[in-house]
Amino acid sequence: MNAQGLNIGNAQELRELYRELILDHARSPRHFGKLPHATHSAEGINPLCGDKLKLYLDVDDASNIRAACFEGSGCAISVASASLLTETIIGLSEKEAIAWFTAVTTRLTHGDPTGEFSAVDLGKLEALEGVREFPARVKCATLAWHALRSALQQRPAPVSTE
């Protein structure tokens, strides 16, 4: 990331938001595309900026997520978040995935400085925490996660974060 040369008074927060990892996942999203034999899927729409993602899951009979893919278009934050989501949940059980949903959305939304999720190691997903300084962008970072919950709950309608 070539942010060193930025000529902005308070560029640090921007650098936190657009970390190299985020830009990398935004440019080259992992598991991008349709999943032919998905058992679950859900759409996420953020009408504010037109972000629109579709998440596909292949969950086996033992409730383990065998595969996850997404397609759609969105800003760097929402695409990177979706990409990181697929990396995180493949191989997890449904229950574990939902626990991740809760931890990630809580941390990104409230920061949760003292709550039960403050100590959770989010791993790579910590790269998303830059959004906390950008309240208007929190919904971008959580969009794919809401789609995940919606897919696992098999909600029929598209989910919106507005």
Next chain:
Amino acid sequence: MNAQGLNIGNAQELRELYRELILDHARSPRHFGKLPHATHSAEGINPLCGDKLKLYLDVDDASNIRAACFEGSGCAISVASASLLTETIIGLSEKEAIAWFTAVTTRLTHGDPTGEFSAVDLGKLEALEGVREFPARVKCATLAWHALRSALQQRPAPVSTE
């Protein structure tokens, strides 16, 4: 009029509005009732205060107003104005009545201090001029007059001063 004993700082304007002549016509309106063989009639409604008058005219073939009556309910100002109107127009030609309409409404609405109607002798109708200090009441004083014009123009719908 027992206004001498009024205990109001600025009672003069009120006395001007509710002159003895006005109160007299309000209490005992002249030509009050239906006119059985009216050739013209029109309704006047002031939705602001619920004033509602119906004016009946008997106009002969030579366009002279042979008789005029009114019925309905209204505040002292609108009833007195209607009563004074009937006294004024009986015996006039349609054209003369319309000239009165114009003179009265202009004088009551704008005062017309220098205009063409400033010198007209309104006779008894000058008792209505107290409304000029009470803009909210001008419509009461002109209601019957608008009904007059409407009746002479044979407009079908009720006329409103709102």
Next chain:
Amino acid sequence: MTQPQQDLQDTIAVSDYRQDFPLLQQEVNGHPLVYLDSAASAQQPASVMDAVAQYERTDHANVHRGVHSLSHRATDAYEQARDKLRAFINAESRSEIVLTSGTTESINLVAQSYCRPRIGSGDRILITHLEHHSNIVPWQLVCEQTGAELLVAPMDSRGQLVLEKLYELMTDKVKILAIGHVSNALGTIHPLREIIARAHALGIPVLVDGAQGVPHMAIDVQDLDCDFYAFSGHKMFGPTGTGVLYARECLLETMPPYQGGGDMILEVSFEGTTYNDLPYKFEAGTPNIAGVIGMGAAVDYLQSVGLANIAEHEQQLLDYMTRRLTEIDGIRLIGTAANKASIQSFMLDDIHSHDLGTILDHQGVAIRTGHHCAMPVMDYFGIPGTARASLALYNNADDVDRLVDALEQAKKLFA
């Protein structure tokens, strides 16, 4: 001039709240203003004006659509007002708080989006004889459009609903009952909990026109168990052009949108359009952002005073006003229900209410005169209109005394 009784004067003589309201600090026609027209529109405390001014000066932008800081601040403030309103009437969810331009629009929304698609000839809409035009005409329109019939529950000579008759009219043909909380012409408070329970037992949903309820008593829509509750910002010390439709989420979900436009959609294409989530589906176009923020500040103000305190203050003052008015020779009180709020209509001798209004105004006393947008109530009493004094938390015993004095002067003028 009669002196008010000392004991009453102690509690209601001075309203501390009066000083919170800048408009009341003026003279009208040479007299300090006595404002007894809050049922038509209430005045705003400085805190509401300040909240709106602050918004306009530092935070304004369009809501829900922007990523820049101002838009985010505006959206936050706007949505916080919704949360305040939800808490204020104890709705279960913020999805149930539809922001409108006022009670009138709220009721029209229900008439068009809830009723119109589901009723036809043979069906009935039930209202009462005490309704405001805004709770009559929308139903007349929908009856015209659908062939349904409008039924009207009668009232008695005190201005009370005749409950047995109301209950007789409740049949399975009735598709909605629309009823005021408090009559704006007569002050009658209807026994809503009982009425709503009876309606629900027959499967009839109930819309409450709460325009005159909200500013005077604590409202709990879950406790009332109503299906719709409509009210206006400008009657509860907020700005004009604002209002709320509370509606049960399960009902809103079944209703088509009322208006189409920006903000109420998720996706638009010429092939078809997906509507937004609740409550946004019912909020088309740029809302009255500043007004809604002001309405939120009005909620803050009302809660800082306390709805119970307001109700008590107003109740005492209403009792005092009723007693003082009764002492006037030639007065005729219109609306004498056992259970009343903040409003007294009356006539004096044969002085037309409009003349009374002018004479009082000349003494700095602002009352409303005429039909109060409740012509059927006037027809019931066979009168063209009344004079109406309505109270708010900023009124006090001195206001009532000034009213009574002014009426005595009117008698003299017309004597």
Next chain:
Amino acid sequence: MTQPQQDLQDTIAVSDYRQDFPLLQQEVNGHPLVYLDSAASAQQPASVMDAVAQYERTDHANVHRGVHSLSHRATDAYEQARDKLRAFINAESRSEIVLTSGTTESINLVAQSYCRPRIGSGDRILITHLEHHSNIVPWQLVCEQTGAELLVAPMDSRGQLVLEKLYELMTDKVKILAIGHVSNALGTIHPLREIIARAHALGIPVLVDGAQGVPHMAIDVQDLDCDFYAFSGHKMFGPTGTGVLYARECLLETMPPYQGGGDMILEVSFEGTTYNDLPYKFEAGTPNIAGVIGMGAAVDYLQSVGLANIAEHEQQLLDYMTRRLTEIDGIRLIGTAANKASIQSFMLDDIHSHDLGTILDHQGVAIRTGHHCAMPVMDYFGIPGTARASLALYNNADDVDRLVDALEQAKKLFA
């Protein structure tokens, strides 16, 4: 950083008007605010804020209903605003100025009260591909309700209407043409006089969505010869929650009321109701009194500056902005019509518009990003959204330079 050319800088470098707008005198994220989002909602001059505050502090009461002084003052101020608005767009009569809550409500009113009763299956409603959702969804709703068909006139890749196609679609089946004055997404100004003449030759009435027209150029509805013209207060430096529907009197006369309630009636009884005269028949309930008075003050402000001066200032600034943007490597301008007003949409490299918006906001530059409530336009270009800079009379060349600098920083961040 490139320097703006000296000659241009002289005329547009400093807008004297900027100081009239209190909100613009602030820093956002540590930088003086550059507000380039007026097409979403414009800021208010102090004179508008003062007019509203003055009203709330000294004159507020409900309108049209009261005989007391405050009510009279409020009614006068409210109706004077209507007169100002009539003169502003040169309507023939004040009966033709219906006050609404905004463009969206104005258009819905026409869709429901004008169209719905007179169209059915086989009939068509004609719009264009460039419309804002508020000029699409109301027509979709009315088509659903009546079985009529929605036709869409196409645009070309510069964002211009394809006039021949539009004219081909005009047949005697078309019951109304609804068309924007200026596209809010692309800035395109449509050749309305020609289009309206063609429509009228075939007996098709025309509604103009003037939300983006009014603030930028002098409007003369009689010269345009349109049948309906809808616009919003908040886009012309007035308060939110206000708007106008101009409609020819002869059309309004044939239309049933849109909403029922107080003020829009002459007489109400349970047997039947007589509606009020125009325009009141279409204004149910307590209006946004303060907002309308503010809108009147906005008209005063616009006229004191002069619409011709505004148009010239904005046109020069738009030219300058277009040129400066074109110089940026990787920029793609969306909307390059020959005849444009005050708006430029664009994309930069493959940076998503939402990210651009955040990065610019961090430098104090407020632009709008996304679909601008015109998803079909985005679909046409196959993009999810654009970044949009929109100008008003308070912007100047420095604002444009700050925009360009901020875009350069965004490129660096994403490089």
